[in-house]
Amino acid sequence: MESANASAEALRKQIVCTEAELARLKLQLAQVEAGASAQETDGLSIDEQSASPVTKKWPLLPEEYKRYGRQMIVPSIGIQGQLKLKESKVLIIGAGGLGCPAAAYIAGAGVGTLGLVDGDEVEISNLHRQILHTSAKVGTKKVDSAISFLKSLNPHVNYVPHPSHLTPQNAEEIVLNYDLVLDCTDTPSSRYLISDICILLQKPLISASALRTDGQLIVLNSPPLPAGDPAGGPCYRCVFPKPPPAESVVSCGDGGIIGAVVGVMGVLQAVETIKLIVQGKLKAFADPNEVRDGKTNPASMLLFSANSSQPFRNVRLRTRRAGCFACGKDSGLSLEGLKSGNLDYVLFCGLASSVDVLNPEERISASDFRDLKNKGLLVDVREKVQFDICSLEGSINVPFSTIQGKTFGEADVGWIPQDLPEDAPIYVVCRLGNDSQVVTRRLKEGGFGHGEKRYIGDIKGGLKAWKEQVDASWPEY
Template sequence: MSAERYNRQIILKGFGEEAQQQLLRAKVLVIGAGGLGCPALQYLAAAGIGHIGLVDDDTISLSNLHRQILFTTADIGKLKVEVAAKRLQEMNTQIGIIRHPIRLQKNNVLDILSRYDYILDGTDNFESRYLINDACALLNKPLIFAAVSGFEGQLAIFNTPDHLTPSTNYRDLFPVPPDKGEVANCAENGVLGVLPGILGTMAAAETIKLIAKIGLPLTNKILSYNLLTQEQYTIKISHGDGYTLPKTVDEFLNMDYQDTSEGPLGYKEIDAGELVKLQQLESTILIDVRERREVPILDKQIFTQVPMSEFGAFMSKEFYQKHVVLICQHGIRSVAAAEAMQEKYGDAKKIYSLKGGIVKWRDHFLKP
């Protein structure tokens, strides 16, 4: 270890050589190399965490760049973990960076998480968050949780006991996930780039505090942060009920995390190629479920506008088309719409949702 690299933190009163050695010995897994993951990864790597794993199966797109600050314009289209790992390794050549270019699912999450000591959840959806929470609880791994919504963020440490309280987990706060469409995620909702930057950096700080055993980490507490007012509000978490955590691997594998890979029953998620084929059919209706203010604006001759806020009213009317393709910005609300339609029409109509939405197939929608 080059002491000079870490000199400014080693000389800190209350940190020192021993704390630095603990960082170097630690293995931290950062899940999601996005708005939260990028700044967290940068500071964890710079601080000298000895082994950093990163999980993400996504590629870089232009709309990521305002908040995912490890990436440049030239990186668009490349795998996030590849670009991030390269940048981090250049920044600190003395640490190990492990790439996991996959989407965490029931069948791989336990294997990957078990290789690390600390898990930082910087994902962007509830399915992953509950999957990671339950896996961490089962494996008894400290979980550093950060999430954003609008101009606010939440930060917490789960599965880590403190001197007062046995460890708590995310389900002690929210026993079950919200229904799809109940809460928009940040892809659907918009986010100021600096907000996940702040929360991701705070998550890195909490990780370092836990490892180095300094200060008062947010164990069994959840901090709410408001960017507009710079106010923070910390709430103490205690053990709750009304949920079941899987206690064994078998129980875990039998949980329902709505992995997209397993495919929700009834409707089908399609890509742009399948969309084009369906478009040729006389009996297809293409429905854009985004709100009217959202851009890009699609050709209204081709795409019927039915915003989610008007969806119930639309479904109460009859329409003749047999194939219904639902489209939104990122393919999240369209899934909620597909579920609602599937419930109403069953086998009477064929329901499709465009996976990844307009953003993913931008070239298809915006071709001249």
């Protein structure tokens, strides 16, 4: 009985997706017919339009033959591949370091419709890697900035802005009308959400990430078959059933990123996009028998390391996991559950709450520290590469990564001068005032306060507060 109910539920899900796909195709057909009719009658008088129907001789505009000519003469593309590109609708989620280069090359290739999803505004710290934005666009919505650039690059593309973040509540409405999705975001919670909605709506997904000098790329849910069909491509949950611990997730703002590295990954996303469209791997163009042939596009993960003698490495992935929550035969994923908020992606991935482990009396403001006569020992726990950029006079550098997870003993704190008086205070500082609290707490727990003789505390707000309260010229990076 349970097996029959599960099969019935799977069929209901497939019917919902099929009906949505049919509605989308009907809308697309109406738009194509309306556009063709408008082009055929353009430039004719009313009498001419009614007297003699016009047959369109060439499928592309004259300017498009010139624009895409170098691309169309590639044997694997040709005129049929170019027409598939023109008919396709691609959604890019994230208009940042990955999304910018991906969007530029996808638009340049002549995709029919390109949607961009991002709720952020352009910041000056974005500009070294997010190549669609300029200094003049700082403070504007990223989607508006990106589309402004893309229109100047290729005016033949239909650009659709979605100036908000993707959420469980708006995901279906946004993703439904596209054939292919690119995940260009930078948080685990968004990656799981995007993968889930692509499974529910049967959309192929191209996901990439980059940090420091490394990157990875995966083509997921290709072919895009309903949950429970083992011939479908794996989803993000198949590859990463459990998210990484929240405290281990490092953003590019904390870990750093080379612009060219994230650019490489974004360009590779564009390459995979063009391949899937031209090869007919989208449901909109593919033969039903080819769509079911999972062997035509075996799943793999491409790893990139800029500092390696062999920068590219391919790792073969397994097919869909039978017990996967999203795409397995007993999938617990549904559009209703998604919209209702039953799936809390932030909770699932874990929320790294801001550090607040010290009492107020164990912290000192940047301005009060400046006015101290006895500054004792000042320990800067940023990584050395950051310490070398700028540091406070008299501070010593003890990178947090060298002491993370350790319980302090005498051997662990060789950086404390042997001749430091027992009553000399120790102050700890970092970039934002988080890591410094952790180190301060461990020093106190290790007994280095010598009872109440020595004050051990951190500078509240870190070096960001130093810039705000003390020295406006302090470099902000």
